[in-house]
Amino acid sequence: MEKSERRPITLAASLAGLRLIGAGAVLGLALAVPASPAQADPPRPPATTQDQPDEAPES
Structure with missing residues (x-):
């Protein structure tokens, strides 16, 4: 049985x-680890609406 010829491999x-x-x-580790549930943002208070007149006064 003959030895296979070895070719040099470059460092790159x-x-x-x-x-x-x-x-x-x-990638294998990332797929193997169970995903932790995403944390939801804390609930935000409802936005307050400022009373604005329907029509702006003309100057």
Whole structure:
């Protein structure tokens, strides 16, 4: 049985592969962790309306 010929791999290619593996691991963890329920904003008091005349006085 012959040994397979090994090709040198550049540093840039190996780093790109490691980044891809790391991104897959992060994505896998993000999908595996149960999502916490989103916290709702506290209820706001009703907006107060100011009494304004229907027609503005002409000057």
